Amino acid sequence: MLESWRVSKFTFKGGLVLENPFPAKEIDLIRIPLPDKVVLPMQQRIGEQAKPCVSVGEHVLTGQVIATIDDDRCAPVHASISGTVVAIDNQVMAHQSGLKALCVTIESDGEDEWIDNSVACTENYDFCTPDTIYNKIRLSGIVGMGGAGFPTHTKVQFAEGCHTLIVNATECEPGIMCDDALMQAYPTKVIRGVEVLLHICGAEKAIIAIEDDKKESIKLLKKFCKNERITIEAIPTKYTSGAEKILVKSLLGIEIPSGGYASDVGVLCQNVGTLVAIFDAVVENRPLISRVVTVTGSAIKEPKNLQVRLGASYDYVLGFADIDPGENDIRMAGMMMGVDLKGTDYSISKNTNCIFVNKPIEKAAAQECIRCGMCNTVCPMELLPQQLYWYSKSSNIEKALDYNLLDCIECGCCSHVCPSNIPLVDYYQFAKALNRQQTKEKVQTDNARERFEFREFRLERNKQERAEMMEAKKKALKEKMAKDKVQKEAIAAAQERVNAAKTAKELEDAR
């Protein structure tokens, strides 16, 4: 009884206590059969993309590299099944915009024949140099499995010299259970994955942070963890506890400076799914070709956690869930920060942690903001969402920046509590986009102005130089003329003297 009254030391300001809207009776990890076809996107994240190194018609093996990288801001892609490459073309991505991106499509031969990826570094990673393991991770195509999809090797590189490794096992949003399922299925892989990462990142200690409602996972990890450098902490189940900045603050009491990253304060944060992927890659020579996806929502009878080969279509995956027939709304990732999708024409990518299938509900119409201030009591970044809304709505970006628009992590707590049902985060995203555009334009105009000003300066300088030159010439001429005059006078005087002498001589001669 007393225990429940004790306030955990790992809490933070703001945030929301949200229950899992669709709790599962059992959190099992179900491995689903191989799909007939996979569509693998080259782009793991907005920005750079991997370059396909296979051609249409080529036969590939499971785990074979099909796209390489020449930039550390992306990760290579591996075939998730064995079969034939049937297409390399643009396909619609699971994103609100419906934008297309380059994908490699492979048709299965049903064999799931693996390529031999094994290199020297296997079971005994302790004897490998950190560089060897780092390269192994880099070549295994591992990205952040929590949703951001940032290449893990690059993140590890940024965090060089860090003192603490934080393993994010908080399951950032209510409803998602894939991390929980993974931890319950592979507790030893998690622990050993942490050991591998500790070995290469150089941190002294690792903290595995799990929300306290995942009792089974906590119990299992504690049971299997024999390493005193690794601690397992139960943190309060409160939404946004899994946001990197919040997690670092609540676990270590360190506040990451505005605009900074965990690596700036000597911390490396990794999702627990990433660690299992690291273990698979380093110890078992399996590149990243599958992940756990939670399939849940109001239109699903029993939420499931499915181990899925990357590139499998949503339709194929949803076929293993018990879905109510009829029109349903599809949402990728969490109920707070996820994106609503049109249809199911997408494939599972490295960061697809959850698919919500919801019965359509009518959204309450947004009303005017009455500045009640509920939003600023839940904002984990301690912002004033009501002020940000006011200035974002009126496109007053300068003022919005004054109110720290850029510190917003778009967690959606404010939208969730708003009594007027205002989609606040949409406004902030709009304002941020506008700011990016304005900054870009400003840079362009600044450059143009600088060019113009330099040109003016150059012309002016040329003019001045020319004037100075002229002046100098004139002066020289004058001096020369003056000198000439003196000379002439001297000559004239000499002439005079000669003449006078001559005349005198003539006179004398005449005498």
Next chain:
Amino acid sequence: MRDKVMGTNQVMRQVIYALVLGVAAQVVFFGFSVLVQIALAIVTALSAEALVLRMRGIQITPSLCDGSAVLTAVLLAIAIPSIAPWWIIVLGVLFAIVFGKQLFGGLGNNPFNPAMLGYAFLLVSYPLQMTQWPSEFQGVLSIFELSAVDALTGATNLDYTKTQLMLGESIGALTFENISQMWINLGFLVGGIYLLLRRIVFWHIPLSLVLGLVLMSGVLYLIDPSSYSSPAFHLINGATMLAAFFIATDPVSASTTPLGRLIYGFSIGVIIIVIRVFGGYPDAVAFAVLLMNITVPLIDYYTQPKVFGK
């Protein structure tokens, strides 16, 4: 408890429910004329709102249903003397809704508290009708000018104090037989506490307003108890509790940062006393609130909380 508790419409409705006790106390002392004023105010507010919304080409029903116009009407109706003629409340509500709210863009966009703007408009335009309060237990329908008003009026304690002090009396020599104000204030206090418990109103403004009022009146009282009323007197007279819980807390026109709310409430409390004691009007809530409304953008800007990581 941090989850979404209620929508904007429900918030407005809850605030109106919380007014019930105070209004009941008014009815007990001044009769059913109070309810007639409220009814008149609501009808006027809804009609005016609907008319302007139609002119602005905005859907009428959602805005009418948000309850904000009704709340403004009720607040103004219970702030004016219950025996004021019918056109007083009609004009006041019209001014509040049309000029105070809709011309600025409707709910959420008004820089001033609409009810207090309506009140100030009435007070400066019709000072006579706005300062004649009925004597206790003499509820009548003088609203429709069916009876002689003069015979029924009495002065409020604040008014009485002011006149007597001007006549050279000392506070100690005054006797207050008027207990209606105390009960009405108590009614609003209980309603206000209900709002605090339901987390519809944050504690910052009510607490700091009362604190400002008590501190300012307390300092004056300590200086000279014979010419200045005690803090307790100020707390239970005039529209103190109504202001603290229902008027100054209008979120739209109030400061929105936690520290800003404290400054805003405290300043209103201080200004109420300054005007009550040194100003020309017996009560001062409307002017104090309007004055502080002007300063809100400035207060908000300079009282931003420390942001994570800064």
